[in-house]
Amino acid sequence: MNPIEGMLREGSLKEKTIIVTGGGTGLGKSMARYFLQLGANVVICSRKLDVLEATAKELETETGGKILPIACDVRKTEQIEGVISASIEAFGRVDGLVNNSAGNFISPTEKLSYKAVDVVVDIVLRGSYYFTLALGKYWIDHQIKGTILNISTTYSWTGSGWVVPSAMAKAGVLAMTKSLAFEWAPYGIRLNAIAPGPFPTKGAWDRLFPEELAKKFSFENRIPLKRTGEHQELANLAAYLLSDFSSYMTGEVVTLDGGEVLNGGQFNFLKDVTDEQWAAIAEQIKNTNKPSRNGGE
Numbered sequence: 001m002n003p004i005e006g007m008l009r010e011g012s013l014k015e016k017t018i019i020v021t022g023g024g025t026g027l028g029k030s031m032a033r034y035f036l037q038l039g040a041n042v043v044i045c046s047r048k049l050d051v052l053e054a055t056a057k058e059l060e061t062e063t064g065g066k067i068l069p070i071a072c073d074v075r076k077t078e079q080i081e082g083v084i085s086a087s088i089e090a091f092g093r094v095d096g097l098v099n100n101s102a103g104n105f106i107s108p109t110e111k112l113s114y115k116a117v118d119v120v121v122d123i124v125l126r127g128s129y130y131f132t133l134a135l136g137k138y139w140i141d142h143q144i145k146g147t148i149l150n151i152s153t154t155y156s157w158t159g160s161g162w163v164v165p166s167a168m169a170k171a172g173v174l175a176m177t178k179s180l181a182f183e184w185a186p187y188g189i190r191l192n193a194i195a196p197g198p199f200p201t202k203g204a205w206d207r208l209f210p211e212e213l214a215k216k217f218s219f220e221n222r223i224p225l226k227r228t229g230e231h232q233e234l235a236n237l238a239a240y241l242l243s244d245f246s247s248y249m250t251g252e253v254v255t256l257d258g259g260e261v262l263n264g265g266q267f268n269f270l271k272d273v274t275d276e277q278w279a280a281i282a283e284q285i286k287n288t289n290k291p292s293r294n295g296g297e
């Protein structure tokens, strides 16, 4: 396959300021890079300021664009409001938001503590509706026709075992996307979503496809197009949905998954994992969480 190139013409996001939550790593970073290449000012925010600052420096050098890294836990409304005011102070206004931050890991649901469910639902659902509400109020007050892109998943509508907190939360985000697309359309505010299939990132692979599992399942076999996604493919779609080229589209969720959803609930293939394998998998994932809490990528 030829390398995937940027799809939109130069300057397609010029004069727009876009906030990308979780923009320091993975798909958020790839989207931020492309928005900068298209002329947008970009604000990236998440919990780890050191990771954000390193990404900002790298992308600024690479693209010559303007990028602002800000620490923010999306579960904290005062921190979200802080990101919005700092963005306005730096760039004059905010035009777009990508709700991309997430927490997730595979586990039998009956093994989860209440806190383990809360932590995922709070980052994904609470984080997305807090940011959306804060920015929506600002846009309505200032008569700005803002655009929101929510990063969802295909199991938002198929459901999936073994990632139940994530499925519940992402389904809520999808319901918000469609509901507010209708309610806020009179203000010119648009909301759309992307449901990505597997796109290799360290964050997802460590927690959803740890080595213990990779030994047992070849999951490329589940994907009709027999490959994982390229980050530029997702960045192209995201840039289109935030740009004025998509100005007649709202309330839509676009699947980008090589046909994987046609196989049904994304993690239902885990029904064959044994109790012993689950114990080893949990150990591996928890070891991932420790360094990431202390500032690793």
Ligand SMILES: CCCCCCCCC/C=C/C(=O)SCCNC(=O)CCNC(=O)[C@H](O)C(C)(C)COP(=O)(O)OP(=O)(O)OC[C@H]1O[C@@H](n2cnc3c(N)ncnc32)[C@H](O)[C@@H]1OP(=O)(O)O
Binding pocket: 102, 103, 104, 105, 106, 107, 111, 112, 113, 114, 115, 116, 117, 119, 120, 153, 166, 196, 197, 198, 199, 203, 204, 205, 207, 208, 209, 219, 266, 281, 282, 283, 285, 286, 289, 292, 293
């Ligand atoms: C490949 C195919 C892809 C194919 C792709 C398929 C599509 C997938 C769609 C979605 C993909 C994604 O979202 S990928 C995004 C992945 N990225 C991330 O998750 C990044 C951020 N994640 C994190 O920081 C951590 O993973 C997370 C646990 C969510 C939050 O970390 P915290 O430090 O805040 O929390 P912790 O204190 O570590 O843990 C909170 C509680 O959760 C419990 N907990 C943590 N890990 C656990 C585990 N494995 N099994 C049971 N319980 C666990 C702990 O014991 C705690 O409960 P107590 O013991 O009661 O205290």
Ligand SMILES: NC(=O)C1=CN([C@@H]2O[C@H](COP(=O)(O)OP(=O)(O)OC[C@H]3O[C@@H](n4cnc5c(N)ncnc54)[C@H](OP(=O)(O)O)[C@@H]3O)[C@@H](O)[C@H]2O)C=CC1
Binding pocket: 021, 022, 023, 024, 025, 026, 027, 028, 045, 046, 047, 048, 049, 051, 072, 073, 074, 075, 099, 100, 101, 102, 103, 104, 123, 127, 151, 152, 153, 195, 196, 197, 198, 199, 200, 201, 202, 203, 204
């Ligand atoms: N990769 C894939 O195959 C798929 C990914 N997705 C979705 O794509 C998006 C990006 O995932 P991906 O790039 O793979 O994984 P990453 O782990 O790289 O991205 C998740 C981001 O969320 C941030 N985050 C976590 N908790 C919080 C919090 N409390 N407040 C603010 N930010 C937080 C993390 O930064 P920090 O730790 O600094 O807070 C991190 O940058 C997610 O919404 C995910 O659900 C959907 C389907 C498939």
